[in-house]
Amino acid sequence: MEQTFVLPTVLVANAFGLFLVLILIASNFWRLKDKSAEGRSILCLWGLTLVGCVLEPLAYALDGVPGMVAFYANYTVNSALYIINMLCAFCWFRFLVSHMQFRLKFVHKAILGGFLSLGAFTIILNCFMPVVFDVDSNNVYVRKLGYYLFVFIDHGFVIDSLILYLIGRKRGGLLKLFPVWVYALPFVAGTVCQSLLDGVSVLCSSYAVSIAGLLASLQKNMIYKDNLTGAFNKAYLDFISYQFSKEKNKKVTAILLNINGFKSINETYGRDVGDKVLQSLARLLSHAVGETGNVIRYSADEFFILMHSRTAMVSSVSIARVKANIADYNKLRDCPCKISVRMGAFEMDFGKSSINSKLNEMNQALL
Structure with missing residues (x-):
């Protein structure tokens, strides 16, 4: 043939x-x-x-x-x-x-x-x-x-x-x-x-x-991307803020998290353990949010979750998932130390205020 x-x-x-x-x-x-x-x-x-x-x-x-x-x-x-x-x-x-x-x-x-x-x-x-x-x-x-x-x-x-x-x-x-x-x-x-x-x-x-x-x-x-945790970084936050500023609907839901006593974790267990805590938390947050938003590492021990939704149900469900994931993590035998966080949800309007001013306001509220 x-x-x-x-x-x-x-x-x-x-x-x-x-x-x-x-x-x-x-x-x-x-x-x-x-x-x-x-x-x-x-x-x-x-x-x-x-x-x-x-x-x-x-x-x-x-x-x-x-x-x-x-x-x-x-x-x-x-x-x-x-x-x-x-x-x-x-x-x-x-x-x-x-x-x-x-x-x-x-x-x-x-x-x-x-x-x-x-x-x-x-x-x-x-x-x-x-x-x-x-x-x-x-x-x-x-x-x-x-x-x-x-x-x-x-x-x-x-x-x-x-x-x-x-x-x-x-x-x-x-x-x-x-x-x-x-x-x-x-x-x-x-x-x-x-x-x-x-x-x-x-x-x-x-x-x-x-x-x-x-x-x-x-x-x-x-x-x-943040090199340590794989979460998004502040450069991404600036980029997405600019993108949202061009949209008709400029409002989203955001969740701010601070790790309690992160400085003492570094001092007590060492920076290697501190890094593992940050990596674990970023992973837990990503699993909790899923396809509805993104996790951003804003500073050393501060994470920012940006969600494309303004409904209270979405933010409350995500917060509940975050708490459940952290609780499950703390039960692990190989967990180097327990994680606890302070959280607050708020509405972000990119057309009226800057992200930095809103985050400073939320940080004061979490203190």
């Missing part, structure tokens, strides 16, 4: 993707130490894309090669590629959930797990009953109807992430901005091209482009 692809072209396309990911890893090597869910998702995307860029040209090279070894290798490599493509889409979803601080419901998690299990089961079934793809008598890869099940699953994860993002934007407003198109657009373009055009191999390379856009966006956001 005449080949519908040019192997050197396939090799060049995937080599480009491979080198791009390697360059991204080299320039973001510090992310290898990031143990957060967001960091692990990026690491998984790197690893899956690297393997995919190697296996994709191998699958094309095995196409039409005679012999049983080539037959089984062809089956194995193509099966792995289906799983890799599915996991790349899922890792992007997992990254966005972590980055936007979404709280997924159990049913949502169960549905996601169900689709992952369905994809894995279908690939295993395909080894005995070709429903996704087959390797014919000439050892040539042939798509089957089940191929479109994986198109549905892969795009389903991406569409689900976009829906969640829109929900987050509605709840968090200006506080929840992230250019999701930097990943979604290259991914969709790559899958559409590879699905519709025979002999085109751009899928794994499109993942590499998506990761590059993703990391570029994260790098831009780093100027607004």
